[in-house]
Amino acid sequence: MNEGVDADALAERLGRVRHNVAEAARGAHRDPEGITIIVVTKFQPPSLVRELAALGVRDVGESRAQEAQAKASQLAGSGLRWHFIGRLQTNKAKRVRGFASAVHSVDRMPLVDALRADGADLDCFIQLNLTSDPARGGVAPEGMLGLAERVLEAPGLRLCGVMAIAPLGQDSRRAFARLRKASERLRVLAPDAVAISAGMSGDYVDAIAEGATHLRIGTAITGKRPERA
Ligand SMILES: *Cc1c(COP(=O)(O)O)cnc(C)c1O
Numbered sequence: 001m002n003e004g005v006d007a008d009a010l011a012e013r014l015g016r017v018r019h020n021v022a023e024a025a026r027g028a029h030r031d032p033e034g035i036t037i038i039v040v041t042k043f044q045p046p047s048l049v050r051e052l053a054a055l056g057v058r059d060v061g062e063s064r065a066q067e068a069q070a071k072a073s074q075l076a077g078s079g080l081r082w083h084f085i086g087r088l089q090t091n092k093a094k095r096v097r098g099f100a101s102a103v104h105s106v107d108r109m110p111l112v113d114a115l116r117a118d119g120a121d122l123d124c125f126i127q128l129n130l131t132s133d134p135a136r137g138g139v140a141p142e143g144m145l146g147l148a149e150r151v152l153e154a155p156g157l158r159l160c161g162v163m164a165i166a167p168l169g170q171d172s173r174r175a176f177a178r179l180r181k182a183s184e185r186l187r188v189l190a191p192d193a194v195a196i197s198a199g200m201s202g203d204y205v206d207a208i209a210e211g212a213t214h215l216r217i218g219t220a221i222t223g224k225r226p227e228r229a
Contacts, residue, residue: 005051006223013221014039014055017204021215024208035208038083040200040218042067043225046074052221053078061085061104061216065092072099085163085197085216087137090114097122104163104197104216107139109150116154124151125163125197125214128182130175138164141182148189161195161213162186172203176210183211 017037025032040061041049049060049071058079062068063086072082081101088096088105093114096103102123106112115122126147129138139147144162151159164179166172176198183196199207201220208215219225 004045005048007051007054009223010048010051010221011055013223014052014057017217017221021204021208024205028209030208030211034213036214038085038197038214038216039221040085040216041071041222042086042218043227044222045226046071048222049075049080050078053080059083061218063087065089065096069095069099083214083216102160104214105137106147106151107137109147112147112150112154112157115157117156119156121156121158123160124157125160125195126151126186127163128179130164130178131167141178144182144186145189148186148193152190159190159193161193161197163197163214165200166198166203166206173206173209176203176207176212180210 021035021037022032025035036059038059038061039052039057042063059081061083068082082099083102083104084096084100085104088111090110097115097117104125105127106124107127126144127138128144129136129140148159151157162179162183166175179196179198186193195213196211197214198212199215201217204215204217
């Protein structure tokens with residue numbers, strides 16, 4: 001049906017991840033319904049995204065504005081919610097607003113200013129940099145509250161919560177525990193900003209144990225990614 005996509009293998013991997021997520025949620029005494037699986041489809045063809053939609057997936061994640069916009073327009077009417085999860089240049093902010101329901105990578109004031117607009121609210125996650133390398137995406141934890149205030153003041157933006165990527169080579173559970181603490185600090189300022197976007201193919205069980213509400217899972221569901229163009 002969808003050319004080049006092994007639908008059975010995809011369904012099996014999706015089923016396995018959904019099962020593991022539910023198990024991990026129960027293990028953490030959490031309701032699996034409170035956890036959204038975002039299937040990361042960056043570099044994958046639209047045919048694979050279409051197959052995911054047919055399998056009941058509602059949330060997909062993309063990390064490059066141009067690629068994401070093209071896929072979203074090809075899949076218009078599929079009922080998918082597009083989450084933008086990658087580094088976002090300010091000059092692409094309006095383009096992303098055009099198709100995305102959420103941006104998980106809000107990490108600096110000029111980006112907030114570029115995203116603000118009249119019209120429907122865009123869900124925003126503040127991305128935290130949990131490494132000591134300032135070149136990595138995300139705001140340093142000290143900058144979180146100032147950035148949050150900027151989002152709260154901006155028209156057309158809804159502050160949902162925090163996002164982070166566990167630093168390579170470090171204990172992911174401990175990294176996600178730091179993120180959870182940051183989430184608690186954020187909620188003092190913004191009680192509705194309860195979401196925690198954390199957990200990828202290799203570490204989503206740890207993320208669930210530390211309260212993640214939005215998992216961003218790629219290869220564990222899609223299989224290997226094609227080489228990036
Ligand atoms: C690619 C990507 C993911 C998914 O990674 P996998 O290891 O394929 O699950 C999650 N979050 C971000 C920000 C990504 O860029």
